[in-house]
Amino acid sequence: MKAIVLEKAGGPENLHLAEVQKPNIKKNEVLVAVKAISLNPADVKPKYNDEMLGMMYGKERPVILGWDIAGTVSEVGAEVSDFKLGDKVFGMVNFPGVGKAYAEFVAAPEAHLAKMPDHTSFEEAAATTLAALTALQILSGKINKGDKVLIQAGSGGVGHFAIQIAKSFGAYVITTASAKNKDFVLSIGADEAIDYRTQNFEDVLSDIDFVLDTQGGKVFTNSVKVVKENGHVFTTTGPDFPKEAQDIAKANKVNLSSMLVKSDSDDMNTLKGMLESGAIKPNIYKTFAFEAMADAHREVEKGRTVGKVIVSV
Known part of the structure; x- marks a missing residue:
């Protein structure tokens, strides 16, 4: 072959x-x-x-x-x-x-x-597959209807699935994206889009329940700043959280987590159902x-x- x-x-x-x-x-x-x-x-x-x-x-x-x-x-x-x-x-x-x-x-x-x-x-x-599974495995069971959820890099592979999945769970979805991708992320379910090139999301957001981060570094650290007490920041970039992020999280009682996606047929069948219902595309x-x-x-x-x-x- x-x-x-x-x-x-x-x-x-x-x-x-x-x-x-x-x-x-x-x-x-x-x-x-x-x-x-x-x-x-x-x-x-x-x-x-x-x-x-x-x-x-x-x-x-x-x-x-x-x-x-x-x-x-x-x-x-x-x-x-x-x-x-x-x-x-x-x-x-x-x-x-x-x-x-x-x-x-x-x-x-x-x-x-x-x-x-x-x-x-x-x-x-x-x-x-991988991108959709990542979004599903991070979000499933962790957000509730009405939660304010921030998806970093909403036009990317993981991000564009995360917007749709979070919206299907009843969340109020905010995302970061370039101005040229604003209409796209709004069309797939985002309630707000912040242009990361002209705005600092940490200056305009607060009281966020959950953040899905795919960027790490300063974006991860700044994400911690906008989360409410007992809220959660989840990253795909690994468990070595920046020291500044850890200090802010400790002071504000914010939970930090990372996850590596895993192959799973049950989750694949969940995605199949979401494709069939139109919840994700x-x-x-x-x-x-x-x-x-x-x-x-x-x-x-x-x-x-x-x-x-x-x-x-």
């Missing part, structure tokens, strides 16, 4: 098309004939650093990157009960771990997939051909993506 491989750490130019062996599946896995792949910063950043590649992918080379797929089931393991040949499926495969998604075929645990909703394209399904920013994976990486690296970058196989 064809796959996009990375022989050694480096830029997008190090990604190249190669013939590799089709994976064998375990009893609890299905083999997915991949039709679409979704890209994330978590795909793009590690490729530059040998140490990070080793931590995430081990010593095996070449590396096949990626986790987010949609496609059809072409082979079924002996212990698989939820899927059959020909089923259209989507999911985030083996995260954290090695998903090997940049390939024509991917071996995926049954417990990481869901059936695609009717009337959803492979590209839309692939988009509704992925925004596909650009689509690239499989052979143009390097260009897709370059697009993500610009940091200006509105929604998701997709690769069609």
